[in-house]
Amino acid sequence: MLVRAGVVLLTEKGFSATCVDDVLNATGISKGSFYYCFSSKEDFGRALIESYATYFNEKLDRWLTDQAVAPLQRLLNFMREAKTGMQHHAFRRGCLIGNLGQEIDILPDSFNVMLRTILHGWEHRVTDCLLATCYPVPTAAQETLCGRLSRYFWIGWEGAVLRARMEHGPESLDLFATFYLAQAAAELGVPSPLSVNTPTTLRGSHALPVRAKTGQAAG
């Protein structure tokens, strides 16, 4: 319960603006119990980051290794679920890792390595998904390209999540998905999952239909 309340506060407010009392107030747990579990706010923060990373890695693995659908469609499915999750919380919750990234220079040093490791894990997963478009074995050039496209994905996705929070709406997520997938498809020489039925996708408005499944946070 402490970890859950902590993740909510951190995805909404960030680390610096959240104090232990906020967490205690949100859960009704006593200060004594808190410090029985965690030696400090920093220790608590590390537990939250670990919990979020585990949850999020499972989510990514579920979508990005789904052999039943084409690789770029897997990425789109992930984005659609993340959008549903943000909508569920009225676009008030962002990405814990992105939020902490914004505070990076005032966070405890121990967070820094954790955040980078988590981001590398996310990039690795998207790279592997993109490499699945390269038959039968990716060339060295394709490996480089997929690694760069993966980094570009996370750069833009975090920007889109930030904007969705600022606007309290999904339009930035849709716009990002449309442009990004068009470019990735062109670079990889595969069809874009968004252009199959809409050949003029890039130039028209294009809302992503959302799936029913609800996620906790946006990446």
Added chain:
Amino acid sequence: MLVRAGVVLLTEKGFSATCVDDVLNATGISKGSFYYCFSSKEDFGRALIESYATYFNEKLDRWLTDQAVAPLQRLLNFMREAKTGMQHHAFRRGCLIGNLGQEIDILPDSFNVMLRTILHGWEHRVTDCLLATCYPVPTAAQETLCGRLSRYFWIGWEGAVLRARMEHGPESLDLFATFYLAQAAAELGVPSPLSVNTPTTLRGSHALPVRAKTGQAAG
């Protein structure tokens, strides 16, 4: 001096984590003098946002309306200068507007309208720059495309600035510039400023040479 110190603190730490005492300590100004100038921390925050917006709009206008260079090159020049500015501060300072966006739901309501207005102004400037590629008069489709490309630019650029702060390095800015400009050039049917001498730009590593001019912040 107060505004300058405040902008530094806000681009490094954000609003919530900055208290009035931090500003007073950084400047040596007394609490009495501070409250003679500003009625509250919120009032001070609004002055900082206005000051940053004025400074940044002038910077954008300087680069994006430079008739001596092609429109996409203007955008690249802006990114190069912003990168130099971030390097100058060891990638510890981000974009004031992006930082505040991350805190949006815990900020005073009065900030919200200001931030949206500023972002719309930035988008408008990039849209106009992109429209300059459309001769002699842009079609309705081109107007829509340039507006969408402009929003996509700011979504990705804020994400790239966030990542550059997390990594304390410029690689995300270079990666973003390379992919974004390639896509914008393809969509607009003009040459990319990065592909003139490097036909395989997208697939190779591509560091942006920086210009000597130093900027204060990254957008």
